[in-house]
Amino acid sequence: MRILGIAALCVALAGCQTAAQAPATASGKPEVTIKATTGAIKARLLSLAMDRRFNVTKDTEYLLQIEKPTENMGAAILLGSKYDSTPAERIVFTFAPMGDSVRVVAASMFVTNPGSAFEQLTPINAGEGIDRTQAALQEIKTSLETPPAAPAPAQPAKHSKPKSSGT
Secondary structure, three states, X not given: OHHHHHHHHHXXXXXXXXXXXXXXXXXXXXXXXXXXXXXXXXXXXHHHHHHOOOEEEEEOOOEEEEEEEOOOHHHHHHHOOOOOOOOEXXXXXXXXXXXXXXXXXXXXXXXXXXXXXXXXXXXXXXXXXXHHHHHHHHHHHHHHHOOOOOOOOOOOOOOOOOOOOOO
């Protein structure tokens, strides 16, 4: 009876899933090439990650890894374990300097038993989360590559001349 219930749940979850496609990028993952320093890009990513309640779990010269416990009930049911019933959502950003630009590639995954020797990774290659990651990377690119608006030049104060009377 329990197996039948699990099978029904899997069929129901599969029926709700839309046919999503991986991003049309060279890596097949969310990515952008940004004309900025790695430090500036990481600073924007860290701020965005904190806004979305992610924690930094690894940071090196060429990699930034963030994660948080998943809020996705389907992932928790399918990927939870006896050791840890709540899998983590993990995003790994890889930085490849290319002259005055940096190529940033994001890999998303669910992690069963996060932080243990028994971690199991389930890659996420398409879907709403991947689309949001691509949009966030594009937004960071735009904000870092758009020059700040120059302040408007100060207008000289116009002094009015007193009207001369015909006297």
